[in-house]
Amino acid sequence: MAAKTRQKADAPDASDRVSRIREGVTAAILEHRLLPGTKLGEDEIGEIYGASRTLVRTALQQLAHEGIVNIEKNRGAFVARPTPADAREVFEARRLIEPTIVDHAIDAVSPAWLDRLQQHLAEEHEAELRGDARASVRLSGEFHKLVAEMSGHSIYLGFLKELIARSSLIILLYRRHDTPACGTDHHAGIVSAIRKRDKQAARVQMLSHLNEIEAELFLKDPAADELRLADVLSA
Amino acid sequence: MAAKTRQKADAPDASDRVSRIREGVTAAILEHRLLPGTKLGEDEIGEIYGASRTLVRTALQQLAHEGIVNIEKNRGAFVARPTPADAREVFEARRLIEPTIVDHAIDAVSPAWLDRLQQHLAEEHEAELRGDARASVRLSGEFHKLVAEMSGHSIYLGFLKELIARSSLIILLYRRHDTPACGTDHHAGIVSAIRKRDKQAARVQMLSHLNEIEAELFLKDPAADELRLADVLSA
């Protein structure tokens, strides 16, 4: 079963130190332990991971390319703060790509994959039951990545990883209520459609799932804190 | 007219040295002056651009993320050699994304943009007339990027840049005939549809354009040289 993990140059399991840093910081951002705008000092991170600035810099540059970190020249790296316009772009792209991804996933369906999906649903359910919001956020994103892996389409997978990472930041910034009951049921529905190999249903469910997530956002343009302040003062 | 170039953090014109290296190498790859599999030594490139290995490494890492360079641990960077499977993925992704992009481009149409498109067509035509294959390859890719810029959708633009870069490598590797008359007429047709704001026609033309490009490829699996050798020896 572990034979499915490919050992390509991409290094998905990431045994090297740069990947450890990258994944550590990514996890912290995606689990909302690091808020948008937070300064990511090189020495600071380096000390945490016991690495020199060289490696930290490499990791931060990769994260910048993925869009979850902004690097400002001579100022440093900060957790990205996506604008509402960014948010709309991200979700539009997801609505375009993800239905196609489930389509491919259904072509690749196998008992082993169904098991993995089912197991993932169980994990999500469990995290939600014990009220672990951080794990819920992470697992929710990983569900989509799992489907993309299943599709076997490495380019879509790469794109989706970026979109998921950004989505997590966006949800943190623009969500109305903090009800973490975002999409476990939806995910179950999608898995069910995949199991039945019903492409049409899978596409539709994926699409409506994404629409619901976006509908729960409050994408008003001056949403950033400093702009809200300006609003108040002008009143 | 130059006022349209935005000076965002993204740095599209790229005055810094890393970008100079990245764009130099990219151009060399996309214009087929550097063939797939070519070793890109750090000192070598550094000497060419008068930069230290630090900057070269940064540039190479970015290119690796874009998928046109492979970095093998402790071995160095090489011009990527996309497999036929990669090629199919790239074109499938383009068929998914680019029709949507022209759609958005039509929403953003303006006299200034139409001028730019028209001017680009003229450049492509001229390059083709004087038989400048390298310029033709480059301009052909830039046409698609121009449409993506016009759409104003920065995520699609980023994705497309990657796809275009990979496409150029793929075309180099798998093209049947070297007739450079690939798509200038198609591009003109697409521009015409954009000018008429005919989304349906634009989508259809973009799609058939991509299909024709892919149809001209010979995507047989053991296409790499070393595999052909194995084939011969087993016969």
Add this chain to the structure above:
DNA sequence: TCGCCTGTGATTGGATACAACAGCTCGACT
């Protein structure tokens, strides 16, 4: 008191020095 200016500390940008690894040559042994 407010605003500007400059000095100082901290942080990043880039280059260089050192360590680790891969590939190759040459030689010895079978």
Add this chain to the structure above:
DNA sequence: AGTCGAGCTGTTGTATCCAATCACAGGCGA
């Protein structure tokens, strides 16, 4: 003669060092 192995060479990986830049604080002048 062929093969295996040790050492050598050149390249990459990582750490550290110096320079450049920014942010802030304190002082000076209006």
